[in-house]
Amino acid sequence: MPLAVYVLALGIFTQGTSEFMLSGLLPGIAADLDVSIPDAGLLISAFAIGMVVGAPLLAIATLRWPRRTALVALQAVFVAGHVVGALAPGYPVLFATRVVSALAYAGFWGVAVATAVAAVPAAAKSRAVALVAGGLTLATIVGVPAGTVLSQFSGWRAAFWAVAAATTVSLVCTLIAVPGGRDAAEPVRSVRAELRGMARPRLWLSYAITAFAFGAVIVTFSYLASLLTEVTGLAEGWVPAVLALFGVGGMAGLLLGGRTAREHALATLGWGLGGLAVASALLAVVAHAVVPVLVLVLLLGLAGYVTNPALQSRVFTLAPDAPTLVGATNTAAFNVGNTLAPMLGGLAIDAGYGYASVAWVGAGLAALGCAGVLWAARLQGGWSDPDAAPAPRPAATRRATPAHR
Template sequence: MPFALFLLALAVFVMGTSEFMLAGLLPALAADLDVTIGVAGLLTSAFAIGMVVGAPLMAAFARRLPPRAVLLSCLLVFAACHVIGAVTDDFPVLLATRVLSALANAGFLAVALATAATLVPSDRKGRAVAILLAGTTLATIAGVPGGALLGAAAGWRVTFWAIALLCIPAALGIMRGIPNRSVHPSPAPRLRVELGQLVTPRLLLAMTLGALINAGTFAAFTFLAPIVIGGPRLGEAWVPLVLVLFGVGSFVGVSIAGRLSDRHPGTVLAVGGALLFLGWIALALLASEPAALLALVFLQGVLAFGVGSTLITRVLYAAANAPTMGGSYATAALNLGAVAGPVLGILALETGAGDVGPVWTAAVLTALALGLAALRRRDLLGG
């Protein structure tokens, strides 16, 4: 694998840490800026929406520019937003920086996914996607807990400074490792032609399935804490460990999928998808048993990210005729799921399904994805 892929993964790690770490910083941040926890939560919503909207917009804007210039610009804007966020005492300013940093993050990931697919042979896109998504999974393992610990020890503003500083080695690596020329076919298809690919059955199916699986993953993952505390009554001290366990599983999952998703996508989706569905049911039923909970959290991390990353790879294959926009389609599918999943999880909690309601939601979403994939298997895997 080209070393440039690992440099892109480093930047994805930094951005993933910023995206996920905020949940542990909201109480201190709300107290410091004199807003309620609910208002502070808008920072998370703003970031998620910015990711969904920003991916196609940024990719369309930058489609004819050299990838290195776009990646560096997005990374520097992302770093600058965190510097401003670290020094401001004005919540609206901080909110604006989160929206802008989300746009930069979305643009970076969209271009990185499209670029990664061109740095490897045409039949190894799955390996490239796995390396990039490993940056996100490592953020849940090390970056997010590290940010929470740093915030608790030195204040939430220090974590923003730390993110800005981590952007520096990532930027230097991109300057050295990514060519300063377009890696897409020249001339690239017209934007209208690339956008037209969105109505093709294969691409639309892959994006829908990716969004469904990711929505299920985030519905359950977002609400693991109340399950840990209320089910087996392990106590709040176990929450970080459980989240890290899920992160370790997700890293294992994308690593396995990276080796299988190019040559055996049907097997990964059929076997992995079925096990993922059964795993959500088992987790919902056995959440009160500590040993079963810990084992299933790890296993679901493996399966959710293994199946999810395989579907994102299918998006890139299906978007082969949209070389400059394909990465944004994959990014949009990921983040549509990341936005919808927690919302559906909240609805499950409010309907009286209990702490495991979001897990049942994940099972339903996975079942929908499996049914759709079975009906349209030829569209998903053909070509």
């Protein structure tokens, strides 16, 4: 695997830590800025909404740039947002920095996935996507707990400084490892050409499956700490370890999905979403029992993330002539699920059904994702994926890296 792919995964790790670390920083932020916990929680929603808007917007804005230039510029904006956030005198400034940082991170996601796909031969595309996406899973296993511990000893602002410093290191690595410039023989794609490549119904069905699949994972994960302490009865000190267990399952799922996604994309999605629906339903039923819950948390991570490489790579095979915008829009689809699913979980809790009810919401979303996969298989004419070997990139795409030549 080219070094550039590992560097892109590092970029996702450093920025992805910021995406999820606020769940452990909210009490400190609320106390320091004199706002309520729910108001501080809106910072999480602000980031997710920024991701939804920013992914396609930044993909279009940077379409004519060399990929390394786009990656470095977006990371620089992200670093600046976290420096300002660490120095924020009040809540409005911090809120604004979360939106700006999310816009930059969303753009980085889209360009990073497109760069990784272009850097490897067809047989390795799914593994490259899995490796890049693995940076986010590693963030949940290492980055988020580390940020929480750092904030407990040095305050929430220290976590922001740490993310800014780590992303700066990633930026320097990007400058070194990702090829710069553009091959003169390959003219830059236009926005119109990318939009034409997006006009495929099967592609938009894939985006819907992405939203359902990630929503089914994140709705349970968002309230998992509360479920563990309020329903299962675990002490708060055990929560980080259980969250890390979820991340271990997620990493295993990414590795497995990276091996099966290329030749069996729909089957991987079907089995993964089916397993996610079953595991979520079982979690809702046995939420009071510690040992089954621990096993199911591991399985939730496994089933939830085994679909990720197929969700990420399949859109490139469905629309090979829109290599930048197609990945960015998929990032937006992930964050539609990330935004709406926790809201549905909150509604279930507010309705008096308790924290275990969010697992039922996850099971329902996973079932809807399964229905989407069945529909995709019908449109495709079966479960064998004719798009398993992506067509060669057309001459109008961006510069081919040396590894792809």
